[in-house]
Amino acid sequence: xxxxxxxxxxxxxxxxxxxxxxxxxxxxxxxxxxxxxxxxxxxxxxxxxxxxxxxxxxxxxxxxxxxxxxxxxxxxxxxxxxxxxxxxxxxxxxxxxxxxxxxxxxxxxxxxxxxxxxxxxxxxxxxxxxxxxxxxxxxxxxxxxxxxxxxxxxxxxxxxxxxxxxxxxxxxxxxxxxxxxxxxxxxxxxxxxxxxxxxxxxxxxxxxxxxxxxxxxxxxxxxxxxxxxxxxxxxxxxxxxxxxxxxxxxxxxxxxxxxxxxxxxxxxxxxxxxxxxxxxxxxxxxxxxxxxxxxxxxxxxxxxxxxxxxxxxxxxxxxxxxxxxxxxxxxxxxxxxxxxxxxxxxxxxxxxxxxxxxxxxxxxxxxxxxxxxxxxxxxxxxxxxxxxxxxxxxxxxxxxxxxxxxxxxxxxxxxxxxxxxxxxxxxxxxxxxxxxxxxxxxxxxxxxxxxxxxxxxxxxxxxxxxxxxxxxxxxxxxxxxxxxxxxxxxxxxxxxxxxxxx
Amino acid sequence: xxxxxxxxxxxxxxxxxxxxxxxxxxxxxxxxxxxxxxxxxxxxxxxxxxxxxxxxxxxxxxxxxxxxxxxxxxxxxxxxxxxxxxxxxxxxxxxxxxxxxxxxxxxxxxxxxxxxxxxxxxxxxxxxxxxxxxxxxxxxxxxxxxxxxxxxxxxxxxxxxxxxxxxxxxxxxxxxxxxxxxxxxxxxxxxxxxxxxxxxxxxxxxxxxxxxxxxxxxxxxxxxxxxxxxx
Numbered sequence: 001x002x003x004x005x006x007x008x009x010x011x012x013x014x015x016x017x018x019x020x021x022x023x024x025x026x027x028x029x030x031x032x033x034x035x036x037x038x039x040x041x042x043x044x045x046x047x048x049x050x051x052x053x054x055x056x057x058x059x060x061x062x063x064x065x066x067x068x069x070x071x072x073x074x075x076x077x078x079x080x081x082x083x084x085x086x087x088x089x090x091x092x093x094x095x096x097x098x099x100x101x102x103x104x105x106x107x108x109x110x111x112x113x114x115x116x117x118x119x120x121x122x123x124x125x126x127x128x129x130x131x132x133x134x135x136x137x138x139x140x141x142x143x144x145x146x147x148x149x150x151x152x153x154x155x156x157x158x159x160x161x162x163x164x165x166x167x168x169x170x171x172x173x174x175x176x177x178x179x180x181x182x183x184x185x186x187x188x189x190x191x192x193x194x195x196x197x198x199x200x201x202x203x204x205x206x207x208x209x210x211x212x213x214x215x216x217x218x219x220x221x222x223x224x225x226x227x228x229x230x231x232x233x234x235x236x237x238x239x240x241x242x243x244x245x246x247x248x249x250x251x252x253x254x255x256x257x258x259x260x261x262x263x264x265x266x267x268x269x270x271x272x273x274x275x276x277x278x279x280x281x282x283x284x285x286x287x288x289x290x291x292x293x294x295x296x297x298x299x300x301x302x303x304x305x306x307x308x309x310x311x312x313x314x315x316x317x318x319x320x321x322x323x324x325x326x327x328x329x330x331x332x333x334x335x336x337x338x339x340x341x342x343x344x345x346x347x348x349x350x351x352x353x354x355x356x357x358x359x360x361x362x363x364x365x366x367x368x369x370x371x372x373x374x375x376x377x378x379x380x381x382x383x384x385x386x387x388x389x390x391x392x393x394x395x396x397x398x399x400x401x402x403x404x405x406x407x408x409x410x411x412x413x414x415x416x417x418x419x420x421x422x423x424x425x426x427x428x429x430x431x432x433x434x435x436x437x438x439x440x441x442x443x444x445x446x447x448x449x450x451x452x453x454x455x456x457x458x459x460x461x462x463x464x465x466x467x468x469x470x471x472x473x474x475x476x477x478x479x480x481x482x483x484x485x486x487x488x489x490x491x492x493x494x495x496x497x498x499x500x501x502x
Numbered sequence: 503x504x505x506x507x508x509x510x511x512x513x514x515x516x517x518x519x520x521x522x523x524x525x526x527x528x529x530x531x532x533x534x535x536x537x538x539x540x541x542x543x544x545x546x547x548x549x550x551x552x553x554x555x556x557x558x559x560x561x562x563x564x565x566x567x568x569x570x571x572x573x574x575x576x577x578x579x580x581x582x583x584x585x586x587x588x589x590x591x592x593x594x595x596x597x598x599x600x601x602x603x604x605x606x607x608x609x610x611x612x613x614x615x616x617x618x619x620x621x622x623x624x625x626x627x628x629x630x631x632x633x634x635x636x637x638x639x640x641x642x643x644x645x646x647x648x649x650x651x652x653x654x655x656x657x658x659x660x661x662x663x664x665x666x667x668x669x670x671x672x673x674x675x676x677x678x679x680x681x682x683x684x685x686x687x688x689x690x691x692x693x694x695x696x697x698x699x700x701x702x703x704x705x706x707x708x709x710x711x712x713x714x715x716x717x718x719x720x721x722x723x724x725x726x727x728x729x730x731x732x733x
Contacts, residue, residue: 075719079715080714080715081715083714084710084711084714084715087710087711088552088553088555088556088557089541089548089549089552089553090539090541091549093541093542093545094542095541095542095543095544095545096542096543096618128543128618128621128622129617129618129621130621131617187720188720191719191720191721192719192720194721195711195714196709196711196714197713197714197717197721199721200721200722200723201720201721201722201723202722202723202724202725203722203723203724203725204724204725205725211723212533213532213533214532215536216535216536216537216706216709216711217536217537217538217539217706218537218539218711219539219541219542222542232539232541232542234540234542234543234622235622236533236534236536237536237537237538237539238533238536275722463725464725
């Protein structure tokens with residue numbers, strides 16, 4: 001057993017209002033430099049839609065993630081040898097037009113325009129070429145809120161896959177928001193795709209980072225990541241990606257996207273996992289088993305044996321305590337209401353999603369008379385098809401989605417029953433049985449999902465600082481440090497000895 | 503005197519600039535050390551030009567090792583006649599040279615005509631392509647045209663030994679006196695190109711990730727132990 005800790009995130013999609021505040025604060029924090037204009041470490045997509053970059057889920061085109069070949073885990077885009085052969089030209093890489101050509105506006109013209117008959121306008125200017133773009137044709141959120149309608153929806157790879165034709169009539173259409181950041185996977189394919197080994201997963205918190213000194217810009221990570229969350233900076237020619245705001249999380253603060261989330265949809269916490277199990281979990285035969293396999297990698301932080309081994313592995317007590325309080329552990333592992341995005345990519349992603357409930361299609365006309373169990377079939381009649389959610393979150397296993405939706409519905413029924421009566425009936429109902437929950441668990445869930453207190457949503461232990469020099473010593477050190485003994489120290493001890501005694 | 507300058511002083515100066523420039527850039531400017539791909543900005547032309555050029559130059563490099571580094575006696579000991587060697591060199595080298603030249607021309611046209619690529623290209627980028635085109639052009643001309651129309655020049659008796667003598671710091675510059683002008687031009691321009699390597703995108707030739715197939719796919723790095731591990 002090789003215990004490692006991972007800082008992970010859950011997003012509760014029911015609460016996402018699609019305001020893009022996370023994207024904007026992330027962008028102003030991290031990607032507001034030349035070369036990064038087109039990058040959105042965090043973006044919010046309207047689903048169904050093509051996403052950003054266009055059709056990123058089209059694995060046949062971009063060849064991201066892993067596949068199982070003869071029982072062995074292989075990169076879909078090819079192993080090291082074939083990568084080196086393709087190093088001069090990467091056929092699978094997304095081009096700028098798959099993202100969009102970033103632009104700004106010629107605001108200067110508004111201020112300095114001479115007197116004219118017509119109002120001056122701010123024309124769009126490409127930030128790549130500096131030339132006017134007469135007609136911007138695509139942007140990172142061009143299809144926001146189903147803009148482009150049936151034309152764009154039909155291009156969603158998840159929709160293409162679905163048997164049933166998705167209804168785009170106004171009365172029957174559906175949509176949901178999907179905020180995306182780097183998944184900080186347990187089995188990251190971007191790391192495996194990097195020829196130089198510049199990408200790495202941090203031992204302490206599992207954050208996947210790019211070593212910019214080592215990065216040589218071979219650009220295989222960009223399409224190696226099936227989520228397309230590694231970007232190529234055309235200015236510095238290095239890869240850039242979401243870094244889980246590590247300077248903030250190390251200080252115990254939530255990432256900037258979480259901190260500024262208006263809907264309080266995001267939860268950050270620590271989970272402990274067994275790194276030895278990762279490869280086997282990613283290599284299970286049936287993609288539908290990947291979700292359960294991934295869950296089997298996680299360790300119970302309340303288990304004294306796990307705690308003991310974690311301490312031996314160098315995980316400190318504050319981290320173990322944080323793992324116990326972790327909202328991610330509760331939602332993803334304990335209550336099993338949060339699911340990984342596209343588990344079939346076999347990267348074991350670590351940003352989890354609570355699927356959204358949606359209005360029930362066939363009107364429940366007399367809801368007052370509807371008994372509790374009436375909600376069970378309702379799950380299958382929600383506006384967002386279970387198949388669609390299954391395609392996103394459970395490798396097409398609709399049972400997994402049904403279970404989660406049932407549990408969330410049960411929570412609603414119970415919490416309403418608490419106010420208007422009917423809790424006793426609920427305890428006996430078939431709904432509570434099928435949802436495999438208890439009123440006690442529901443109360444706990446409702447608190448975390450509904451009340452969503454700041455310090456319950458974000459349980460982030462501070463980063464360990466042992467790497468740093470002894471700051472007490474540094475503070476008093478002089479420029480003769482290596483020659484003269486430190487101030488206040490007895491020069492009889494050797495220099496090294498003094499430092500050891502500190 | 504001119505011989506001493508071109509065949510002793512010049513190679514050592516350019517070589518020194520290259521080595522120390524590379525060391526400096528590696529040590530202090532590693533953030534700028536990358537293969538500046540424009541795959542992201544344009545794909546259609548790159549698809550033809552880049553592999554053509556790169557594979558061509560790898561073949562050309564192997565050819566130069568065969569011609570310049572490996573002594574003539576080696577081939578003779580294998581029983582390869584001079585005639586057979588030159589046939590091989592003209593065909594192989596000619597093909598590699600044409601690949602390089604055509605690749606470069608495609609890349610140059612691409613650099614000039616494709617808006618984002620041109621605008622993002624620096625002076626160093628244009629210089630590199632033009633310099634490479636000059637060196638490769640003279641090389642290909644020698645191999646295909648000079649060798650077949652004038653004389654199949656036996657550089658293994660002059661340029662080869664001179665080139666090897668540079669590495670043991672006893673340059674036999676007198677060997678270069680009688681070399682045809684076009685060969686001299688190729689050698690001098692190549693050395694000038696070497697000197698420019700640390701200042702251009704060409705640094706990426708020294709970071710070909712040859713170790714990639716041997717390393718484990720997943721990389722962990724420790725934040726708190728990285729100094730101890732010396733990463």
